[in-house]
Amino acid sequence: MSASLHGAFFLSLALFSSFSNSFVSAACTHEYGQATYGDIYQKFQGLEASGGSTYAKGARANGLHIYIDPTVTEIEETAKVSVHEYVHLLQQGYLNEELVLDTAPTGGVPLSDSSSSVGNGLRFQAINYCDVAEATVTKHLEALNAMPDDVKLFDHPTFVIFYSQTPGEGTGNCDAAQTETFARDAFNAIYGEDCPGMESTPMIWEANENHVVAEGEAEFLATNVYTSSYTSFNGKAYWEQKIADGKTDCKLPGNNPNFYVHSGSSQDVDDMKDKMQNAGVSPACSNNAIGELMYASFVNYCLEKEGTNALDDYCTPEALRRVWKAAPTQGFDCAFFNQYGWTWGEVVAKMYAEYQVDTSAVATTVPSLCLYDQTCSGEPKPCRRLPSYTHDEALAKCPFEVIASCGDISLSSASSSSSSRSSPTNAAMISAAVAASVSFFFAFFLN
Numbered sequence: 001m002s003a004s005l006h007g008a009f010f011l012s013l014a015l016f017s018s019f020s021n022s023f024v025s026a027a028c029t030h031e032y033g034q035a036t037y038g039d040i041y042q043k044f045q046g047l048e049a050s051g052g053s054t055y056a057k058g059a060r061a062n063g064l065h066i067y068i069d070p071t072v073t074e075i076e077e078t079a080k081v082s083v084h085e086y087v088h089l090l091q092q093g094y095l096n097e098e099l100v101l102d103t104a105p106t107g108g109v110p111l112s113d114s115s116s117s118v119g120n121g122l123r124f125q126a127i128n129y130c131d132v133a134e135a136t137v138t139k140h141l142e143a144l145n146a147m148p149d150d151v152k153l154f155d156h157p158t159f160v161i162f163y164s165q166t167p168g169e170g171t172g173n174c175d176a177a178q179t180e181t182f183a184r185d186a187f188n189a190i191y192g193e194d195c196p197g198m199e200s201t202p203m204i205w206e207a208n209e210n211h212v213v214a215e216g217e218a219e220f221l222a223t224n225v226y227t228s229s230y231t232s233f234n235g236k237a238y239w240e241q242k243i244a245d246g247k248t249d250c251k252l253p254g255n256n257p258n259f260y261v262h263s264g265s266s267q268d269v270d271d272m273k274d275k276m277q278n279a280g281v282s283p284a285c286s287n288n289a290i291g292e293l294m295y296a297s298f299v300n301y302c303l304e305k306e307g308t309n310a311l312d313d314y315c316t317p318e319a320l321r322r323v324w325k326a327a328p329t330q331g332f333d334c335a336f337f338n339q340y341g342w343t344w345g346e347v348v349a350k351m352y353a354e355y356q357v358d359t360s361a362v363a364t365t366v367p368s369l370c371l372y373d374q375t376c377s378g379e380p381k382p383c384r385r386l387p388s389y390t391h392d393e394a395l396a397k398c399p400f401e402v403i404a405s406c407g408d409i410s411l412s413s414a415s416s417s418s419s420s421r422s423s424p425t426n427a428a429m430i431s432a433a434v435a436a437s438v439s440f441f442f443a444f445f446l447n
């Protein structure tokens with residue numbers, strides 16, 4: 001686990017203890033509910049200027065956390081962040097096997113808990129306690145509503161919680177004295193005081209997530225595809241500039257012999273960042289930049305393999321949604337192969353060549369993600385295998401059996417990122433593991 005995840009974990013624990021007295025009156029006291037509350041509380045504290053999403057399986061609604069810099073005037077550029085975070089909600093919905101709908105219900109979306117009808121019943125709603133300009137709030141909701149119907153798949157609303165602080169000063173437009181009140185009101189409005197339906201111990205879905213694809217997809221769709229509500233913001237140009245900046249920050253092409261995304265898991269990306277940091281590569285080569293660079297190469301690969309119309313007829317947003325949907329039962333890599341007909345290793349090896357990281361890399365040297373049994377409890381440990389399967393092996397074997405099951409996640413002797421884990425034997429270990437899992441989840445989808 002990386003330093004940043006440790007940081008998030010300890011911060012969560014600190015938050016639990018700091019607000020537990022005030023929160024004790026609320027009925028939603030299970031661990032995931034408290035962690036969700038803690039996430040909201042932390043944002044209202046104004047200590048971080050970032051976007052995020054909170055997906056809570058079974059809950060009557062879900063939330064986007066949107067930071068608005070009060071000095072920024074490009075409203076549509078900020079609305080892009082809401083679309084990006086919503087794409088993360090979709091990914092999480094599929095990985096949790098909660099999203100099963102292929103087409104959206106029409107009309108307004110009632111809270112799935114009909115006995116507690118708070119909110120206005122609309123699919124996208126805003127919580128604005130920090131005096132964010134109404135034009136900004138309206139634009140964010142407009143951008144979300146302008147997305148195609150086939151991604152409006154939740155049977156419950158999505159709340160956009162707006163935070164607005166003066167950068168570097170902690171608090172600004174959000175009244176610091178109201179932090180606790182705001183956090184509790186927002187939590188209760190979205191999830192309900194008793195958080196009806198919210199699962200207290202969510203599945204270990206992160207283990208089947210491909211982190212670089214998740215980040216790349218979210219930003220690509222928000223800037224290149226779901227852009228019909230933008231009139232002044234040129235999403236495509238913004239994306240191109242981000243890719244150019246990402247290459248500079250990550251010292252690509254060439255000049256970065258550590259740009260190995262490997263399986264694409266969060267663990268592999270964190271390991272890679274540690275190596276880059278030790279080699280003096282700027283911290284600006286962030287998880288988001290890595291995901292975007294990978295995704296840009298994935299797009300190039302698809303265009304090269306499937307023709308100039310491939311983004312419209314082959315590598316469509318729907319195609320990647322099918323990958324997410326199949327990932328919990330097939331594993332990400334087999335779901336990816338079954339959808340596109342190329343192995344993850346083939347795409348990554350091409351990326352290494354494109355960015356001159358390693359021109360001799362071949363598909364079978366790229367680790368692939370295991371299929372992880374998400375019903376396992378405990379700390380998520382994305383598992384990878386070395387070497388990757390060949391194209392023919394993928395044809396013969398996909399979908400793989402569950403090759404990483406509870407208590408046995410280290411099947412490959414060559415896998416450096418996975419480790420043996422015995423089943424937790426007491427409540428304290430289970431509790432710590434769930435807390436780690438929850439904080440891992442929040443760290444994962446921070447931006």
Ligand SMILES: [Zn+2]
Pocket residue numbers: 084088214215218445446447
């Ligand atoms: Zn993101």
